[in-house]
Amino acid sequence: MSSAAMHELAMRHRLQWWEALPWAAGLAAFFLFPNYLAFGTQVLVTILFALSLDLVLGYAGIVTLGHAAFFGAGAYAVGMLAAHAGWNEPLSGLVAAALVAGLLGLVSGWILLRTHGLTLLMLTLCTMALLEQAANMFSGWTGGFDGMPGLSFTPILGLFEFDVLYFRTQYLYALAALLLGFAVVRVLVYSPFGRSLTGIRENLLRMHAVGAPVRARQVLVYAISAALAGVAGAVFVQATGYVNLAVLGLERAAGVLIILILGGYGRLYGAFVGALVYMLLEHTLSKAYPTAWQLGLGLTLMLVALFARNGIFGLGDALRRRWSAR
Amino acid sequence: MSAALLETRGLCKSFGALEVARRIDFRLQAGARHALIGPNGAGKTTFVNLLTGVLAPSAGRVLLDGEDVTRLAQARRVKRGIARTFQINQLFRGLTVLENVCIAVAERMRAGGGMLRPAGQRAEVVAEAARLIALLQLDADAGRRVGELPYGRQRLVEIAIALGLQPRVLLLDEPAAGIPSAESHILLEAIGALPADIAVLIIEHDMDLVFRFAERITVMVGGAIFAEGRPAEIAANREVRAVYLGGALDG
Numbered sequence: 001m002s003s004a005a006m007h008e009l010a011m012r013h014r015l016q017w018w019e020a021l022p023w024a025a026g027l028a029a030f031f032l033f034p035n036y037l038a039f040g041t042q043v044l045v046t047i048l049f050a051l052s053l054d055l056v057l058g059y060a061g062i063v064t065l066g067h068a069a070f071f072g073a074g075a076y077a078v079g080m081l082a083a084h085a086g087w088n089e090p091l092s093g094l095v096a097a098a099l100v101a102g103l104l105g106l107v108s109g110w111i112l113l114r115t116h117g118l119t120l121l122m123l124t125l126c127t128m129a130l131l132e133q134a135a136n137m138f139s140g141w142t143g144g145f146d147g148m149p150g151l152s153f154t155p156i157l158g159l160f161e162f163d164v165l166y167f168r169t170q171y172l173y174a175l176a177a178l179l180l181g182f183a184v185v186r187v188l189v190y191s192p193f194g195r196s197l198t199g200i201r202e203n204l205l206r207m208h209a210v211g212a213p214v215r216a217r218q219v220l221v222y223a224i225s226a227a228l229a230g231v232a233g234a235v236f237v238q239a240t241g242y243v244n245l246a247v248l249g250l251e252r253a254a255g256v257l258i259i260l261i262l263g264g265y266g267r268l269y270g271a272f273v274g275a276l277v278y279m280l281l282e283h284t285l286s287k288a289y290p291t292a293w294q295l296g297l298g299l300t301l302m303l304v305a306l307f308a309r310n311g312i313f314g315l316g317d318a319l320r321r322r323w324s325a326r
Numbered sequence: 327m328s329a330a331l332l333e334t335r336g337l338c339k340s341f342g343a344l345e346v347a348r349r350i351d352f353r354l355q356a357g358a359r360h361a362l363i364g365p366n367g368a369g370k371t372t373f374v375n376l377l378t379g380v381l382a383p384s385a386g387r388v389l390l391d392g393e394d395v396t397r398l399a400q401a402r403r404v405k406r407g408i409a410r411t412f413q414i415n416q417l418f419r420g421l422t423v424l425e426n427v428c429i430a431v432a433e434r435m436r437a438g439g440g441m442l443r444p445a446g447q448r449a450e451v452v453a454e455a456a457r458l459i460a461l462l463q464l465d466a467d468a469g470r471r472v473g474e475l476p477y478g479r480q481r482l483v484e485i486a487i488a489l490g491l492q493p494r495v496l497l498l499d500e501p502a503a504g505i506p507s508a509e510s511h512i513l514l515e516a517i518g519a520l521p522a523d524i525a526v527l528i529i530e531h532d533m534d535l536v537f538r539f540a541e542r543i544t545v546m547v548g549g550a551i552f553a554e555g556r557p558a559e560i561a562a563n564r565e566v567r568a569v570y571l572g573g574a575l576d577g
Binding site: 002003004005006008011187188190192193194195198203205206208210212217 | 422
């Protein structure tokens with residue numbers, strides 16, 4: 001009978017006990033590693049950014065190399081509002097960043113998502129390069145090459161102050177933003193909308209043939225993902241107090257792609273594991289081998305690409321299958 | 327003649343110098359059980375692609391219930407009631423059979439864009455999908471990934487998806503190809519259980535199935551309609567025998 005399958009489908013979105021682990025670990029890290037909270041904040045921001053990419057790449061199958069454009073849009077939005085408009089309130093800043101990045105995603109998605117494959121890859125890259133160049137040129141607004149250092153933001157809810165030396169507030173703020181962003185993504189991927197994205201990824205021809213408005217769905221998820229990336233960028237700027245061209249460069253875009261592939265895409269938690277592993281590697285290797293650390297990172301990535309095609313999570317799956325096959 | 331549910335007028339399609347559809351005038355009545363036969367390369371699948379909007383015609387029109395749908399995108403035509411199956415399975419291989427059918431049913435119920443309630447909790451969608459899965463005797467495989475199923479079972483999922491769209495016009499492109507003969511009765515029963523007012527057009531090479539199913543047969547050769555008539559007329563038509571049927575009806 002199909003009742004077992006129906007039951008499985010109806011229960012699939014339920015929270016599992018282990019889904020509390022990342023949040024417990026995130027809180028534990030706050031108390032255990034008080035000297036590493038700045039690094040921890042960077043990790044949390046990167047997870048949120050990678051999660052937004054997972055929504056378009058892992059679930060909807062839209063291959064993009066320019067996702068940092070939206071991270072950067074959110075980052076520059078709060079940065080410019082704070083520097084030029086005196087808009088220093090952090091929470092409304094996040095909303096503004098989400099709107100700016102989301103709108104950019106909507107417009108660029110509407111134009112770019114007529115294409116796919118390599119063409120799309122190139123066009124997303126070009127869009128990001130255009131933004132980067134614009135941020136460089138309009139230096140009166142953006143600070144140009146030097147960016148905008150020394151931005152300050154008012155305490156969150158008027159209570160929790162951002163301390164530039166101790167990242168206690170920043171860390172918890174980033175954790176809260178991540179939790180919120182994660183909740184949005186998780187609800188989306190289990191919804192019929194999310195399933196239809198998976199359908200688009202799995203078989204475009206069939207998705208058209210069941211009457212789904214394919215391109216509208218793609219543009220919509222692209223905009224939602226862009227808004228989330230924008231929030232990640234905004235948190236980054238509010239936490240560190242500066243913004244510069246690095247927020248929307250190719251390095252950041254490629255980095256987040258590598259993180260998602262490293263962790264495993266299309267599975268929500270790949271972003272968590274990928275970001276943590278990648279940034280820990282980067283952190284420890286650059287300390288141990290200040291001149292040659294990228295070599296170690298490169299080798300690790302090559303090993304993953306060769307032996308763990310579906311990332312760290314995929315490797316876990318393979319081991320579990322082998323174990324249960326015994 | 328009564329008004330046709332689906333009609334083409336002077337439908338043409340060419341790829342460069344290659345004409346794959348030549349001035350096709352075709353009528354499908356409501357409730358029709360119609361077969362489209364012809365040798366390989368006759369343009370049968372191209373014709374289905376023109377009807378469904380996968381291809382745009384070079385000239386001519388497609389009318390559904392008297393309305394011109396020639397310029398409508400594929401998804402729009404589906405919403406108006408034209409559904410199809412593919413000659414080669416087009417399924418969501420990584421998803422379960424139940425999910426495959428649910429996606430189609432959700433789109434038909436206009437619930438496919440819902441963002442809040444989990445897909446598995448949409449009882450009306452899941453129940454409808456389960457009913458179709460039972461109709462095609464796929465219950466035992468409902469929870470399995472489509473990619474893991476034998477090809478013949480996957481063919482039945484194709485049918486279930488098309489039925490999930492509750493079409494007015496159902497276009498079946500070689501539905502029996504790849505289904506083991508022991509299971510082809512499931513297909514016939516499923517088609518037999520369709521509401522009487524649905525128009526069904528079936529492309530098929532299995533003449534046994536064609537003559538059991540069809541009340542009317544159109545023969546296509548070289549992108550054009552060669553002959554059309556009741557099964558007995560087609561079977562008796564010497565020219566049809568010469569170009570296509572050959573010995574198939576002698577046995």
